[in-house]
Amino acid sequence: MKISNQENNIKKPQRLDSEHVFQFNCSEKSPCFTSCCQDVTIILTPYDVLRLKNALKISSDIFIDKYTIILPKSKQLIPMVVLKMNEDNKRCPFVIHKEGCQVYDDRPWACRMFPLDMNDDGTFRTITNSARCQGLLENNRIRISDWLISQGIPIYDELNYLFSEITNPLRAQDFDIDNTKIFQMVFMALYNLDKFKEFIFNSSFLDRFELDDIRIEKIRRHDIDLLKFSFDWIKFGIFGQKTLNIKQSAIPKEDKK
Ligand code: SF4
Ligand code: SF4
Secondary structure, three states: OEEEOOOOOOOOOOOEOOOOEEEOOOOOOOOOOOHHHEOEEEEOOHHHHHHHHHHOOOOHHHHHHHHEEEEOOOOOOOOEEEEOOOOOOOEOOOEEOOOEEOOHHHOOHHHHHOOEEEOOOOOEEEOOOOOOOHHHHOOOEEEHHHHHHHOOHHHHHHHHHHHHHHHHHHHOOOOOOOOHHHHHHHHHHHHOHHHHHHHHHOOOHHHHEEOOHHHHHHHHHOHHHHHHHHHHHHHHHHHOOOOOEEOHHHOOHHHOO
């Protein structure tokens, strides 16, 4: 979600379906160019963090330290991770005034969606107005579904949907866990994929879980497979879903029947 801190009072919730045709074009010639990259709250998903840290060629650790603010949520297992704006001018650290976004190909979901956002029921709404976003005055009519594809949204939606299969059930329940290790492990698996990969390959992890060689190689080579595996691991560990199997040799004798 990319929320302009000046605009989040806008009322009139819209429910536009994906076949709706809207009028929009963003161009560096617009007087408002890059104004939407300032004074905004951008919530990052695990896939956003993965794309950005790879684009910047830095580790997940460094990305999290340098570019995010982690906001714990009361009685919730997963904190909110927000892109940190520059302290002096509140601009996004990746924007250059006349040039635009320096991580454009890997910009977060919320930036791709702007000036739209998605409602909980899967419909869409405009989250700004033409006084602020003059792209809404441009004579370029486009169906929302086509526009989403042009913005590279589908892969983000696929990964964010898998993430929501964890966050939605968690939101419905209070967590009272004293063991901070659980918080740390879940956070690592979601947002610190470099560390999670080390954990898989440099611990006894693979001695404990049944994984075929093809999946192990996919996890080793492809970040998307690694992220999907992290979702499965959390579903197994937190919800007890049968997304993974423990090796017989790793089950204590007293638990075997
Ligand atoms: S405010 Fe709208 S038109 Fe202006 S740069 Fe941002 S998205 Fe583009
Ligand atoms: S990531 Fe790029 S598009 Fe998003 S706010 Fe920063 S500069 Fe703007």
